[in-house]
Amino acid sequence: MAIVAGVDFGTLSVRVTLLDSTRGRLGTASAEYQLHRKREDPDYATQSHDDQMRALAKATRKVIAEAGIDGAQVEAIALDTTGSSVIPVDAALQPLDEYYLWCDHRAKEEAQQITALAHAEKLEAIEWCGGVYSHEWGFAKLLHWLRHNSEKRVQFATAFEHCDMVAATLAGITDVRKVKRSVCAMGHKWLWNPKWGGLPPQEFFSKLDPLFDGIRARFEGDYLTSDHIAGHLAPQWAGALGLRARIPIPVGAFDAHWDAIGAGCREGDVVNVVGTSTCIIAMQKQATLVPGVCGVVPGSVHPQYTGVEAGLSATGDIFEAIARRAGTKVAELSKGLEAYRAGQTGLLRLSWDNGDRTVLVNPELGGVTLGWNLIHTAQDELYAAIEGTAFHTRIILERMAEHAVPVERVINAGGIPQNNQVLNQVYANVLRKPVLVPNGTPTSLGSGIFALLAARVFSTIEDAQSAMCLPFTTYKPQPDAIPVYNRLYKHYRDLYFALGTREAAAVRLGNVLPDLRKIAAEVRGSA
Numbered sequence: 001m002a003i004v005a006g007v008d009f010g011t012l013s014v015r016v017t018l019l020d021s022t023r024g025r026l027g028t029a030s031a032e033y034q035l036h037r038k039r040e041d042p043d044y045a046t047q048s049h050d051d052q053m054r055a056l057a058k059a060t061r062k063v064i065a066e067a068g069i070d071g072a073q074v075e076a077i078a079l080d081t082t083g084s085s086v087i088p089v090d091a092a093l094q095p096l097d098e099y100y101l102w103c104d105h106r107a108k109e110e111a112q113q114i115t116a117l118a119h120a121e122k123l124e125a126i127e128w129c130g131g132v133y134s135h136e137w138g139f140a141k142l143l144h145w146l147r148h149n150s151e152k153r154v155q156f157a158t159a160f161e162h163c164d165m166v167a168a169t170l171a172g173i174t175d176v177r178k179v180k181r182s183v184c185a186m187g188h189k190w191l192w193n194p195k196w197g198g199l200p201p202q203e204f205f206s207k208l209d210p211l212f213d214g215i216r217a218r219f220e221g222d223y224l225t226s227d228h229i230a231g232h233l234a235p236q237w238a239g240a241l242g243l244r245a246r247i248p249i250p251v252g253a254f255d256a257h258w259d260a261i262g263a264g265c266r267e268g269d270v271v272n273v274v275g276t277s278t279c280i281i282a283m284q285k286q287a288t289l290v291p292g293v294c295g296v297v298p299g300s301v302h303p304q305y306t307g308v309e310a311g312l313s314a315t316g317d318i319f320e321a322i323a324r325r326a327g328t329k330v331a332e333l334s335k336g337l338e339a340y341r342a343g344q345t346g347l348l349r350l351s352w353d354n355g356d357r358t359v360l361v362n363p364e365l366g367g368v369t370l371g372w373n374l375i376h377t378a379q380d381e382l383y384a385a386i387e388g389t390a391f392h393t394r395i396i397l398e399r400m401a402e403h404a405v406p407v408e409r410v411i412n413a414g415g416i417p418q419n420n421q422v423l424n425q426v427y428a429n430v431l432r433k434p435v436l437v438p439n440g441t442p443t444s445l446g447s448g449i450f451a452l453l454a455a456r457v458f459s460t461i462e463d464a465q466s467a468m469c470l471p472f473t474t475y476k477p478q479p480d481a482i483p484v485y486n487r488l489y490k491h492y493r494d495l496y497f498a499l500g501t502r503e504a505a506a507v508r509l510g511n512v513l514p515d516l517r518k519i520a521a522e523v524r525g526s527a
Contacts, residue, residue, distance in 0.1 A: 002457045003069060005060065005243070006448030007079035008255055009052065009162065011035065011103065011276065016059040018067050018074070019448035019468060021457045028444065029063035031055035036098065043105040046098035049087060053169060053240075060241040071242035077170070077233065078226075078250045078451035080258040080444075081162035084189035086141045088149075089165070091157040092174050097149065099162060100141040107140035108363060110147075114140055117208050118200075125191040125200050130292045132361035137189040146211045153211075158218040161185035163252030164230070170249055171231025180230040181223045184253035187297030188309050192223060194298065195287070224251045225299040226258075226450050250454040256281055257301045257309070258446030259413050261461060263438055264469040267305060268408035270397060274423070275414040276320075277354070278312040278389065280396055282405050290403040292359030293396075302461055308405050310396045314354035315389050316416050318367070321353065322385060326378035333382050337422045340383045342429060342481035343488055346520035347371045347384035348512070350495060351392045359399050360500045368499060371516040386423050387485075390430035391492040397431065411436045411472075415443070421475075429481035430489065436472040445469065487519060 002021045007014060012035055018026040033051040038044040064071045082102040087095050100106070114133040118126035126133060133140060142159045157176050160168070168179040186192035192199050199219060205212035224230075230251045238245035256279030260271040265281065273279040283305040287298055293310045300307030316330075323330045348370045355363035369381065401407045410433050417424050417437045428435040449464040458464040491512050498509065 002075050002452065002455055003073045004448055004451035004455055004457070005063075005074050005077040006444040006446070006451055007056065007077065008258075008444040008447055009079065009081040009166070010255065011082055011101065014052065014055045014059050015444050016056070016063045017444040017448055018063055018069070019445070019452065021452060021467065024468060025445075026069065027063050027067040028441075029059045029066060031059040031062070035101070041106070043108075045101040045104040047085075047101055048098050049095045049165065049169075052166070056166075057240040060243065064242050072244040074243050074247065075457075076248045076250070076451040076455035077241075077243065078447045078454060079163060079166055079252050080255045080447050081166065081252065083161055083163065083185050083254040084137045084141065085162035086138050086145075086159050087162065087165050088142065088145055088152070088156055088159045089176060090155045091176055093168060093176055093179070096152045096155055097145065100145065102136055104141065105135055105363070107144035108135040110143040111135035111137070111140040113208060114143075117204065121204055121207070123200055123204060124196055125193065127289060127291075128193060128195075129188070129191065129295050130358065130361045133191075134294070134357070134361065135363060138186075139190060143209060143212065147209075161189070163254065167230040167249050167252050170233055170237045172234025172236065173231060177221060179221065180228065180251050181219075181221060182251050182253055183223050183225045183297065184257050184300040184307065186223055187300050188254065188295035188307075198223065225303040226251045226253050227303045227453060229454060248454040250450045253300070255443075256311075257307060258450065259443060260301055260446070261449055261465070262442040262445030262447070262469065263411050263413035264465055264472075265301070265411065266462070268406040269411055270400070270407050270409070271411045271413050272393060272417075272427070273414040274315055274412055274416045276314070276316045277357070278315040278393070278414070280310040280358070280393065282308040282400060282407070284308060284405050286404070288404045290400055290405060292361060292399060294358055294361075308400065310358035310400070312351055312389060312392055313357040313363075314351065318351060318353050318385050318389070319382060322378055322382050328378075330382075333379055334420070334422065336379065337383055337386075340422070341523050342387075342426075342484040343519040344523040345371075345376070345380040345384050346373070346516045347376065347380060348488060348491060348495070348516055349381065349384040349388035350492070350499070351385065351388045352500070356500060358396050360496075362500060365500055368495070370495070371513060383422075386426050387430065387488070388492070390427045391489055392496070393427065394431055394489060395493060395496060409436065410434070411438070413438060413442050415441070424475045425478070428475040428477045430485045432477050432482055434477070435475045437475065438470040439473055440470045442470060484519060484523065487515070491515065
């Protein structure tokens with residue numbers, strides 16, 4: 001028997017779960033921290049490293065007390081975080097500013113410049129992250145920070161992803177050269193890949209901006225998968241957390257990637273981590289280029305497989321916005337949605353309210369809803385939004401399958417599927433595959449699994465998954481819904497590429513609105 005701690009840093013709080021290798025989950029506790037926004041700059045989103053570390057200590061002590069154990073029994077601690085959440089530091093690993101959170105969108109100009117130069121220089125790395133470098137990713141955010149903080153540049157030593165910064169802090173590391181960097185974080189958000197020797201050449205960075213002269217040297221060090229150790233818990237942090245000093249801390253990763261492991265992901269599975277946005281995770285033995293997909297990185301999810309990441313820029317955020325405009329909550333607006341049938345609203349809704357992450361990789365797009373009439377309600381729009389996110393997911397899964405990523409089983413993880421049976425059934429109908437949903441919350445289970453590996457309780461991820469992962473509830477496709485959704489999907493796909501691509505050839509769209517009406521009438525008539 002062994003007890004470990006799995007940590008998940010989210011956008012608004014940190015969750016700590018204690019796992020027993022034989023009894024499973026002993027308890028979970030969380031603590032909140034503040035998200036800093038600016039009314040005058042809606043793209044601004046930052047967070048304090050110190051606030052997060054205090055919250056981690058609070059949540060860890062709370063779960064130890066609630067589980068009724070001695071903190072000295074915990075044999076390892078592992079953590080995942082949001083990303084790309086970037087913090088600039090000095091040579092002693094002291095923050096020079098707050099984290100540029102994953103949802104900070106200030107670096108749009110920098111991202112466009114990186115993309116343009118990468119294509120002009122025929123940089124292979126740009127093709128492996130979907131052909132477009134995102135304003136949500138590391139080098140764009142770092143360049144934005146350097147351009148807007150001239151007074152701090154003299155102190156700048158390097159920048160770290162959230163998961164690497166927290167692991168190094170807990171290990172008491174004070175030399176930036178000794179910090180281990182996560183293959184998951186650096187591969188998916190920082191153009192790193194062993195295929196071209198790590199990061200792009202310095203010449204590329206210097207052409208981008210003289211502020212990046214010498215930047216590659218500032219990122220030298222060990223890049224490791226999560227079956228390696230980032231450090232061991234320093235005495236001062238052991239005291240703050242109520243744990244034993246010197247326990248191992250494995251190299252961290254992004255939350256969605258470890259959520260996939262915690263949800264039971266194996267080769268052939270696609271995991272939809274559905275929350276405020278959706279992160280779609282798959283694994284394959286070989287590394288195959290998938291156009292428009294955020295990243296294809298060896299070892300990023302499972303150390304022995306190539307991780308494939310895609311996603312939707314907004315999912316739960318869309319549902320929340322619809323409810324907010326209607327003056328209510330999503331839970332209240334969702335009451336009665338189980339009685340809705342495929343296509344009955346006559347609405348078709350594109351899920352671009354926060355831009356498109358995959359496969360168009362275009363932050364400039366906006367939400368589109370077609371088919372409105374004078375009696376449509378906010379509840380109708382909510383149902384159409386669920387259908388729309390499912391259609392968008394189908395586009396992504398089809399793109400993966402076209403490029404040799406196995407898509408045999410679909411798992412809906414994240415917070416929303418636990419509380420939204422309608423969404424799970426719609427996804428099964430649209431994707432035409434059974435959708436499996438863990439019976440319980442898998443968040444931080446992935447962290448716990450890597451902590452168990454670090455404590456040498458299990459020798460493989462698969463053994464740990466077999467012991468720790470939750471059983472599933474299965475939602476099977478409904479035969480009467482599939483043909484309706486196939487018809488709607490054709491329109492969705494045509495609109496997706498016609499409206500979302502500047503260079504799109506003319507597409508005949510005049511039949512879309514009449515056909516939406518026709519489908520809705522047929523569904524109502526067959527009720």
